[in-house]
Structure formats: C-alpha cells, structure tokens
Amino acid sequence: MKFKSSCFFQFFLMKNIDKSQEFKSHVFEDTNFKKFVEELDYYSGLKMDDLEFAVGKMNESYEALINRIVSLKYSFDDPFETNHTLVDRLDSNTIKIFN
Numbered sequence: 001m002k003f004k005s006s007c008f009f010q011f012f013l014m015k016n017i018d019k020s021q022e023f024k025s026h027v028f029e030d031t032n033f034k035k036f037v038e039e040l041d042y043y044s045g046l047k048m049d050d051l052e053f054a055v056g057k058m059n060e061s062y063e064a065l066i067n068r069i070v071s072l073k074y075s076f077d078d079p080f081e082t083n084h085t086l087v088d089r090l091d092s093n094t095i096k097i098f099n
Contacts, residue, residue, distance in 0.1 A: 007038075014042040033057055 017024045017039065027036050033054075044051050059066075069075055 010038040011042055014039040014046075017043055018047065028053070028057060030057075030061075034061065 013036075017027055026032055027039070033040065040054055044054055
C-alpha cells in the first residue's frame with residue numbers, strides 16, 4: 001500500500017500504537033521513540049491521558065542537553081522576549097563554547 005502524503009501513513013501508524021501493545025512498546029523503547037516523532041505528535045494530540053509517559057521519555061532523552069544550556073551564561077530565551085534574544089547576545093567568544 002502506498003500513501004500519496006506521508007501524513008496519512010504517519011496517522012495510520014499512530015493508530016497502530018493504540019491498537020497493538022507490542023508495537024506501542026517498540027515505539028516507546030529508548031532507542032526507538034525518536035524515530036517516531038511525527039507519529040507521537042499525532043498520538044499526543046489524541047491521547048492526552050498517555051502524554052505524561054511520552055513527555056517523560058523526551059525529557060529524559062534531552063536532559064543532558066537541557067542541563068548544558070541552563071548552565072551557560074545565556075540560557076533559554078524568555079518566550080515573550082523580543083528585544084534581547086539569546087542570538088542578540090552572542091559574540092565570537094561565546095560561540096567558541098559550542099565548538
């Protein structure tokens with residue numbers, strides 16, 4: 001079976017997460033869940049009661065990166081800040097940290 005648009009394939013794959021516990025376990029394994037980003041996006045929209053598990057997996061996965069960003073002199077932008085964003089504050093000395 002072929003799908004003209006990948007979104008249809010992703011949607012039906014997401015539906016299989018709900019129908020098959022074996023497939024759901026496969027998707028939520030530590031080594032696999034990043035391979036199903038679009039499907040989990042659909043899944044989280046339809047299955048709000050199961051969202052805590054998925055968000056927990058994502059937080060665990062990116063914890064080291066988040067901690068690294070938080071430890072920097074300039075951390076995450078305030079979502080509503082428009083005048084002094086992180087990019088505005090970078091200079092050649094700051095950028096060397098990321099190399």
